[in-house]
Amino acid sequence: MKCPACGQTNMAETIREETLAYGGQSLTLHAMHGTFCSSCGEGIWDAESYRRYTEAQAGLLRTVKGDVSADIKRIRKSLKLTQTELAEIFGVGKVAFSRYERGETRPPAPLVTLLKLVERHPELLVEMRGLKTQGEATRGAAQCLSQVAKKRAVG
Numbered sequence: 812m813k814c815p816a817c818g819q820t821n822m823a824e825t826i827r828e829e830t831l832a833y834g835g836q837s838l839t840l841h842a843m844h845g846t847f848c849s850s851c852g853e854g855i856w857d858a859e860s861y862r863r864y865t866e867a868q869a870g871l872l873r874t875v876k877g878d879v880s881a882d883i884k885r886i887r888k889s890l891k892l893t894q895t896e897l898a899e900i901f902g903v904g905k906v907a908f909s910r911y912e913r914g915e916t917r918p919p920a921p922l923v924t925l926l927k928l929v930e931r932h933p934e935l936l937v938e939m940r941g942l943k944t945q946g947e948a949t950r951g952a953a954q955c956l957s958q959v960a961k962k963r964a965v966g
């Protein structure tokens with residue numbers, strides 16, 4: 812049998828362990844059967860091992876995503892905020908948190924880290940709100956200045 816990747820005929824039936832890793836979680840599948848090339852390492856799982864591989868992969872994905880979704884929901888509830896309120900504080904779209912909590916969208920890692928920090932130090936929320944107001948004030952001031960500049964240019 813020729814290797815589909817390199818064309819060598821060093822394909823051999825192998826039984827080995829395969830480790831899957833995703834989002835900081837990993838999982839090892841034992842006694843995986845397949846035919847592998849001893850030249851380049853390419854190979855094909857047999858049907859049963861392939862099924863186990865894809866199932867494990869899907870399971871791992873669910874575990875990681877599910878964990879994050881549940882974490883976000885739990886933290887939000889503990890802060891007694893609605894999805895919209897939290898979105899406003901974080902400056903993301905209104906529906907962002909409903910997507911994160913349903914596992915439709917994977918939240919950006921910095922957002923998750925920030926949420927976990929806020930969970931431990933809820934007083935940070937007040938500061939975050941303050942930063943946001945400050946940001947709006949700065950934008951407002953910039954707008955005023957640009958209007959003044961325009962008026963000057965006209966006059």
Ligand SMILES: [Zn+2]
Pocket residue numbers: 814815816817818819848849850851852853
């Ligand atoms: Zn090969």
